[in-house]
Amino acid sequence: MSETSPGPEEVRHVADLARVGLDDEEVERFTDQFADILGYFETLEEVPEVEREADLANVMRADEVRESLSQDEALSNAPETEDGYFKGPNVS
Amino acid sequence: MTDDHNIFVTEEIVEGADDGPLADATVAVKDNISTEGVRTTCGSAMLDDYVPPYDATVVESLKAAGATIVGKANMDEFGMGSTTETSAFGPVENPAAPGRVPGGSSGGSAAAVAAGEADLALGSDTGGSVRNPAAFCGVVGIKPTYGLVSRYGLVAYANSLEQIGPLGPTVEATAELLDVISGPDDRDATSREEGADTDYASAADGDVAGTTIGVPTELVEGADAGVRERFEETLEDLRDGGAIVEEVSLPSVEHAVEAYYVIAMSEASSNLARFDGVRYGNSGGFEGNWNEAFSDSREAFGEEVKRRILLGxxxxxxxxxxxxxxQAQDARAWVKQDFDEAFESVDVLASPTMPTPPFEQGESLEDPLQMYLADANTVPVNLADLPAISVPAGETDAGPVGVQFVGPAFGEEAIIRVGSAVEN
Incomplete structure (x- = not known):
């Protein structure tokens, strides 16, 4: 069990942040399960500090026009389109 | 349960080129790998009717090699699960162990090979999702070194951890499929030159004379008695073949499961933000504001997917x-260091692939943490970006047992060689 694990209100808040709709039963189950899971994650505190030697290099390509999906193909899975654009709900 | 074990989400034949190394082979493709014109659902109601307008690079490679694709294999939703029970299209039954799960998340892919529905299969492995079902279904599965195989067209769950990998009935056949799909790709900036012009299939020669095999005690101690027996017998066979077996210690792996899940869930929470019901996927409608419509759309995710997005x-x-x-990233670096040090004194590492035989259907769904803990032996490999193979090593009363061999980065030949010795 985690001492700081989120209660039901916090679970709802995180769901809002993530834009995931939850019903009341899911909120209740997740509250219990998160306490267990986050409690287990807290054992990461026992991990020593490790010197990380990231041996990584950026991979870049020239910014040139090349073949891509047509507008029709790109829109083919959209639930609704209008005049060749994706249609979405109001932003505000 | 149906006679066909519910292996495929979509059964559709796609013919490849007339000749090529796979001209006589049928292949099942996991349903999170994009196939042009063929529905690709990721096992999710969110993508119920999503039809990709392009092929994944590995699918292009399959077609060029002459393979015939026979269908899109069922899977845990977005790869999130170890049993193929979180699929929106129903669970897959294990053809090798009736009443038990096939493992996951590539359960449909492994079951297709085990049931003879396809000669070979492609899966994806983020924390064990190729090796776990290979072990539970009694087939061979390979998780390649990170960067060996292009991820272009693989629907992302946790990019920094996952690789597409082959499954097959024998080590050699599985290695042949790996030869076909590996190689650099300018559409995946993390792909590497080491995958070009490989000949892994010829490494399946069963010759382990002089090979040093390290056994990490941490990955054996927690295993079921029946699994340990099969594992010890396998080591005995390898000793008879001239291999040297010695114990090693990887203390960092005790923290691998929690590090893996924190990183995978965090990446998932970001990756799955693309499913907004506007460009593709289940629509949230056009009433109300953007945030509400977005949340409504995403009610189509199953419970395990919601759990991981929220925790991430x-x-x-x-x-x-x-x-x-x-802290999870620190743990990941520690795991990498531990493996690097181990490979200074051994050629490959060996452990049971899964600490248990296949679970009974429904057994693990109620307690997600218990399901996560079953991944203890597979997730360290993904954290360290290394290659690993799971090879059948006999059965217990509850079903098949797999043995896992892990190699150094781009050491696919070494694990294929040792794996092939287990078959002989």
């Missing part, structure tokens, strides 16, 4: 990032 969002949120995500 939480782990990355202000005030918790250092506590969870940063």
């Amino acid at each position: 969002t939480y782990a990355l949120s202000a005030g918790y990032h250092d506590k969870y995500y940063k």
Whole structure:
């Protein structure tokens, strides 16, 4: 069990942040399960500090026009389109 | 349960080129790998009717090699699960162990090979999702070194951890499929030159004379008695073949499961933000504002997917990032170091692939943490970006047992060689 694990209100808040709709039963189950899971994650505190030697290099390509999906193909899975654009709900 | 074990989400034949190394082979493709014109659902109601307008690079490679694709294999939703029970299209039954799960998340792919529905299959492995079902279904599965195989067209769950990998009935056949799909790709900036012009199939020669095999005690101690027996017998056979077996210690792997889940969930919370019901996927309608419509759309996710998105969002949120995500990255670096040190004295590492035989259907769904803990032996490999193979090593009363061999980065030949010795 985690001492700081989120209660039901916090679970709802995180769901809002993530834009995931939850019903009341899911909120209740997740509250219990998160306490267990986050409690287990807290054992990461026992991990020593490790010197990380990231041996990584950026991979870049020239910014040139090349073949891509047509507008029709790109829109083919959209639930609704209008005049060749994706249609979405109001932003505000 | 149906006679066909519910292996495929979509059964559709796609013919490849007339000749090529796979001209006589049928292949099942996991349903999170994009196939042009063929529905690709990721096992999710969110993508119920999604039809990709392009092929994944590995699918182009299959077609060029002459393979015939026979269908899109069922899977845990977005790869999130170890049993193929979180699929929106119903669970897959294990053809090799009736009443038990086939493992996951590539359960349909492994079951297709085990049931003879396809000669070969492609899966994806983020934390064991090729090796776990290979072990539970009694087939061979390979998780390649990170960067060996292009991920272009693989629907992302946790990019920094996952690789597409082959499954097959024998080590040699599985290695042949790996030869076909590996190689650099300018559409995946993390792909590497080491995958070009490989000949892994010829490494399946069964010759282990002089090979040093390290056994990490941490990955054996927790295993079921029946699994340990099969594992010890396998080591005995390898000793008879001239291999040297010695114990090694990897203390960091005790923290691998929690590090893996923090990183995978964090990446998932970001990756799955693309499913907004506007460009593709289940629509949230056009009433109300954007945030409400977005939340409505995403009610189509199953419970395990919601759980991981929320935990990932939480782990990355202000005030918790250092506590969870940063410490998980430290653990990941520690795991890598541990493996590097081990490979200074051994050629490959061996452990049971899964600590248990296949679970009974329904057994693990109620307690997600218990399901996560079953991944203890597979997730360290993904954290360390290494290659690993799971090879059948006999059965217990509850079903097949797999043995896992892990190699150094781009050491696919070494694990294929040792794996092939287990078959002989």
